[in-house]
Amino acid sequence: MDLNTVRAVVPAAAAGPWQPGDAWLAGGTHLFSQPQRHLRRLRDLAGEDWPPLRATPDGLDIAATCTIAVLARAATSPTTVQRELIRQCCEAFLASFKIWNTATVGGNLCTALPAGPMISLGAALDGTCLVLSAGGGRRELPVAELVTGVGTTALVPGEFLRSMTLPAAALRCPTAFRRGSLFPLGRSAALLIGRTDPDGGSFVLTVTASTIRPVQLRFDAVPSAGTLRQAVADGIPADLYVDDVHGLPAWRRQLTLLFAEQIRAELARGSTP
Incomplete structure (x- = not known):
């Protein structure tokens, strides 16, 4: 879609102070998908030439401008830790090859749609966001x-x-993935990822897609079925479930409970001596 109110597209590094009507541009698949009448200028991050992926002793650093296609290809490498989970999250990004080669990890995170699978991946592995500002701030x-x-x-x-950094410790953990949708190729209505610590035995369940924001439930060890069910009920109030054409809140809640138990059982089997 043409953004006919935009008067300039400028390199981010040369854009100067932030102005009303500015927006950051990376892949632009969401930005150009609908009218943006409030925008006057796009600050283009594509020219920053950040390495898309960088493995360090601390973990995996994923640039905000890394495309879904590049991340998905990394998931086919035998040297990529958590390649199965990365592949599953990339494939939950239901889109054409054109979108895969344009849409970015950072764009998926910052668009903040409940079904954003990069949100699911980053939250489930305790990822950290590096946030910069036009004025030079950093947090x-x-x-x-x-x-x-x-x-x-x-x-x-x-x-x-x-960028988003996935810590090395989380990348080494056993994980379990469950995703549900109204249709085989529909938008995620619930996407849950569980993780256990192979050393300390802790269990982390991350709930996304069924909720308006990520919800994490942490336990010192893999809980019992009843304990987990109660924790989901207590930790996710009714108004936190998404209500839209892709699924009613009551159905999303049932999917969440079902997937939570499946993940718990799968990871419990893996932790049994």
Whole structure:
């Protein structure tokens, strides 16, 4: 879609102070999908030439401008840790090859749609966001705290996401993935990921897609079925479930409870001596 109110597209590094009507441009698949009548100028991040993926002793650093296609290809490499989970999350991004090769990890995070699978991946592995600002500011926050609601984030005007880092410790953990939708190729109505610590035995369940923001439930060990069910009931109030054409809240809640138990049982089997 043409954005006929936009008067200029400028390199982010040369854009100067933040102005009313500015927006950050990376892949632009969401930005150009609907009218943006409030915008006057796009600050283009594509020219920053950040390495899309960088493995370090601390974990995996994923640039905000890394495309879904590049991340998905990394998931086919035998040297990529958590490649199965990365593949599953990329494939939950239901889109054409054109979108895969244009849409970015950062864009998926910052658009903050409940079904955003990069939100699911980052939150489930305790990822950290590096946030920069047009004025030179810098801060970090957990991926699970970046998204605050449907289409809303903790970013303030002038801030942008530089990268998401997945910590090495979480990348080594056993995980279990469940996803449900109204249709085989429909938008995610519930996407849950469980993780256990192979050393300490802790259990983390991350709920996304069925809720308006990520919800994490943490336990010192894999809980019993009843304990987990009660924790989901207590930790996710009714008004936190998404209500839209892709699924009613009551159905999303049932999917969440079903998937939570399946994940618990799968990871419990893996932790049994």
